[in-house]
Amino acid sequence: MENDLTLDLLAPLERAEITHVDWSVLAPDEGKRLRAMGIDEGARVAIAHRGIFIGRDPIAIMVGRMNVAIRRVHARAMQVKRV
Amino acid sequence: MSRLRTAALVGNPNAGKSALFNALTGARQKIANYPGVTVERKAGRMFLPSGEPVELIDLPGSYSLDPASPDEEVTRQVVQGDFPGEPVPDVLIVVVDAANLEQHLVFAQELIALGRPTVVALNMVDMAERDGLVLDADALSAALGVPVISTVAVRKRGIDALVEAMGDAENQDPSTRHEVAGQTLPERRLAARNMAKGAILTEDSKHRLHAKLDKVLLHPWLGPPILFALLFVIFQAVFAWATPFADALDGGITALIGVVEGAMPDGVVRDFLTEGVLTGVGSVVVFLPQIIILFAFILAMEQSGYMARAAFIMDRLMAYVGLSGRSFIPLLSSFACAIPGIMATRSIADPKDRLTTILVAPLMTCSARLPVYAVIIAAFIPATTVGPGIGLQGLVLFGLYVAGIVGAMAAALVLRRTVAKGGASGFIMEMPRYQMPPLRDMAIGLWQRAWVFLRRAGTIIFIATIALWVLLSFPKAEPGESQVDASIAGHVADGMHVILSPIGFNREISLAIIPAMAAREVAVSALATTYAVEGADEEEEAEGLIPRLQAGWTLPTALAFLAWFVFAPQCISTIAVAKRETNGWKWPVFMLVYLFGAAYVFAGLTYWSAVALGL
Ligand SMILES: Nc1nc2c(ncn2[C@@H]2O[C@H](COP(=O)(O)OP(=O)(O)OP(=O)(O)O)[C@@H](O)[C@H]2O)c(=O)[nH]1
Ligand SMILES: [Mg+2]
Numbered sequence: 204m205e206n207d208l209t210l211d212l213l214a215p216l217e218r219a220e221i222t223h224v225d226w227s228v229l230a231p232d233e234g235k236r237l238r239a240m241g242i243d244e245g246a247r248v249a250i251a252h253r254g255i256f257i258g259r260d261p262i263a264i265m266v267g268r269m270n271v272a273i274r275r276v277h278a279r280a281m282q283v284k285r286v
Numbered sequence: 287m288s289r290l291r292t293a294a295l296v297g298n299p300n301a302g303k304s305a306l307f308n309a310l311t312g313a314r315q316k317i318a319n320y321p322g323v324t325v326e327r328k329a330g331r332m333f334l335p336s337g338e339p340v341e342l343i344d345l346p347g348s349y350s351l352d353p354a355s356p357d358e359e360v361t362r363q364v365v366q367g368d369f370p371g372e373p374v375p376d377v378l379i380v381v382v383d384a385a386n387l388e389q390h391l392v393f394a395q396e397l398i399a400l401g402r403p404t405v406v407a408l409n410m411v412d413m414a415e416r417d418g419l420v421l422d423a424d425a426l427s428a429a430l431g432v433p434v435i436s437t438v439a440v441r442k443r444g445i446d447a448l449v450e451a452m453g454d455a456e457n458q459d460p461s462t463r464h465e466v467a468g469q470t471l472p473e474r475r476l477a478a479r480n481m482a483k484g485a486i487l488t489e490d491s492k493h494r495l496h497a498k499l500d501k502v503l504l505h506p507w508l509g510p511p512i513l514f515a516l517l518f519v520i521f522q523a524v525f526a527w528a529t530p531f532a533d534a535l536d537g538g539i540t541a542l543i544g545v546v547e548g549a550m551p552d553g554v555v556r557d558f559l560t561e562g563v564l565t566g567v568g569s570v571v572v573f574l575p576q577i578i579i580l581f582a583f584i585l586a587m588e589q590s591g592y593m594a595r596a597a598f599i600m601d602r603l604m605a606y607v608g609l610s611g612r613s614f615i616p617l618l619s620s621f622a623c624a625i626p627g628i629m630a631t632r633s634i635a636d637p638k639d640r641l642t643t644i645l646v647a648p649l650m651t652c653s654a655r656l657p658v659y660a661v662i663i664a665a666f667i668p669a670t671t672v673g674p675g676i677g678l679q680g681l682v683l684f685g686l687y688v689a690g691i692v693g694a695m696a697a698a699l700v701l702r703r704t705v706a707k708g709g710a711s712g713f714i715m716e717m718p719r720y721q722m723p724p725l726r727d728m729a730i731g732l733w734q735r736a737w738v739f740l741r742r743a744g745t746i747i748f749i750a751t752i753a754l755w756v757l758l759s760f761p762k763a764e765p766g767e768s769q770v771d772a773s774i775a776g777h778v779a780d781g782m783h784v785i786l787s788p789i790g791f792n793r794e795i796s797l798a799i800i801p802a803m804a805a806r807e808v809a810v811s812a813l814a815t816t817y818a819v820e821g822a823d824e825e826e827e828a829e830g831l832i833p834r835l836q837a838g839w840t841l842p843t844a845l846a847f848l849a850w851f852v853f854a855p856q857c858i859s860t861i862a863v864a865k866r867e868t869n870g871w872k873w874p875v876f877m878l879v880y881l882f883g884a885a886y887v888f889a890g891l892t893y894w895s896a897v898a899l900g901l
Binding site for chain 1: 349350352354355385386388392393417471472475496497504506507510594597598601602603610611636711712713714715716717
């Protein structure tokens with residue numbers, strides 16, 4: 204069932220590659236910003252931190268040498284495969 | 287005559303552009319360790335080795351020339367020559383973070399591909415070394431086809447070499463540049479990765495300090511209490527640590543009043559100096575230690591990189607009211623002053639999100655309210671402790687800050703469901719690496735804040751206080767009549783009092799809140815001046831402001847006054863900035879109406895409940 208795996212479901216520090224992003228979930232400018240930061244189909248990512256105890260939101264994801272905070276709903280729009 | 291040449295600093299957010307700008311021009315632009323610090327174009331003057339002057343432009347950080355927020359749009363306009371009244375920059379200085387090349391080279395390629403004379407500043411090489419990276423600037427230069435200069439902006443390393451490269455930049459022949467620049471984003475990303483790899487000489491992933499710190503500071507259970515405890519400590523410190531310094535300042539001013547009274551003959555000039563200048567303006571100046579302590583904490587949070595973590599922790603709570611952690615940084619900056627806070631909203635992508643943040647920013651307790659709160663607290667709240675190391679006064683101050691935050695959140699909740707309705711906004715923010723705040727920068731930052739405060743005291747607060755003193759002192763009272771009753775200001779206050787007495791305000795407050803529109807601190811100096819004028823004709827011994835407040839005000843009145851200042855938009859400059867940032871009068875007028883409305887209602891509620899409770 205690898206196809207159903209989305210970014211928010213990864214365990215911390217588990218490496219994965221983004222295979223598909225449902226950009227319609229994101230506002231156009233947010234999608235643009237994420238792509239500019241290299242968070243796009245084909246990117247290697249991992250979860251660095253999950254947010255505070257309420258809702259475990261937002262999520263800090265590692266991409267390259269950078270940590271980027273995004274909301275969980277956005278992470279859920281990204282399908283990933285473990286690598 | 288040839289026109290002045292221009293050069294622009296461009297690059298990703300937090301690359302160190304403003305730090306380089308300061309190093310190159312000697313300016314003191316704000317630098318801080320989170321993305322989105324610079325939100326507008328700033329110009330300064332520097333000189334090439336030939337002695338030729340150059341106008342250097344500092345720009346907001348951007349991820350590409352396709353803007354996703356208003357600050358990025360400024361960068362795009364300047365770089366592409368669309369900025370009104372601004373020629374296309376002759377030289378681009380592309381600033382990249384040496385410790386994050388694979389990301390920063392993506393935008394760098396887009397800029398180099400414009401074919402303009404370009405120099406790359408490979409900045410933060412010290413941070414890269416700390417992370418175990420050794421880089422080869424020449425290899426990078428060969429790959430990019432433009433000069434690459436290693437710099438450490440905050441230590442002014444590599445600055446001379448950078449200036450030299452700028453001087454030579456206009457002799458570059460762009461046609462010799464390699465076709466490295468990919469046309470599409472994925473191509474540029476791939477090229478960036480390869481170039482970064484090629485430039486790294488050695489790499490050991492030894493200590494990654496930020497990962498360890500984040501484990502604690504972003505811990506789901508520990509993170510929020512740590513943030514809360516930190517804020518709590520700040521407000522305790524503002525009272526506890528400042529007291530000896532504030533007392534010394536106060537003593538100095540009182541002594542000075544004594545000297546003036548002893549040395550000068552009785553008359554209008556002496557009254558002007560003692561009642562207006564020393565008592566009035568002096569009553570504000572004594573809060574300098576408090577202001578410095580508050581700013582020391584804010585600067586340390588900004589410089590260390592903790593600010594972005596605070597935004598991360600707060601995001602969830604902000605989400606409940608329809609905002610995001612992105613709004614948290616402008617709101618936290620508003621603790622200093624709402625004006626930079628409102629400016630900082632330019633880095634918020636979503637327009638409705640941004641508007642809401644602008645509208646609620648004045649509710650955050652700015653440093654100009656600190657003297658107002660502090661004077662009332664000092665007069666009406668006993669300096670006792672309510673627990674080990676927890677002072678009651680600091681606790682009340684903390685409570686007032688919390689009231690401002692809760693008020694802002696409640697207002698955001700309502701605004702997001704009414705006038706600023708829109709889809710749920712997201713939160714996307716790069717987390718900067720931790721840094722030890724450089725002591726020198728901290729000291730300069732504090733000195734600047736202290737200077738701004740003293741300059742305000744010497745200009746706007748001085749003028750407003752003196753204007754009030756004049757209105758209070760003339761026309762002169764008949765014998766037996768009170769000077770305040772007879773004065774112009776007294777008559778105006780009598781009129782205001784009709785509207786304000788239902789919420790428990792006395793005539794002195796009615797007098798103080800009009801000049802306080804110029805600057806909130808004037809509320810304090812205005813009260814001090816009013817009591818000084820009043821005191822003089824009662825032939826009383828000169829007393830400080832605090833004993834006079836204790837004698838003249840009831841506790842419900844004092845509490846109502848505090849509640850008023852939590853909400854009231856008592857600052858003309860804030861209104862002016864809101865007008866500029868929202869392009870019109872509609873929203874600033876809305877802001878005035880809703881905030882004054884809230885101030886009146888909450889001051890009233892406070893007064894009536896305090897009276898009902900028999901306080
Ligand atoms: N160690 C180190 N820190 C640096 C260097 N240059 C800048 N910094 C720090 O990096 C942070 C960001 O610097 P800024 O100059 O504000 O960055 P900026 O590119 O202007 O950022 P934005 O205005 O947000 O786009 C600050 O905390 C600086 O103190 C450097 O060469 N070495
Ligand atoms: Mg900057």
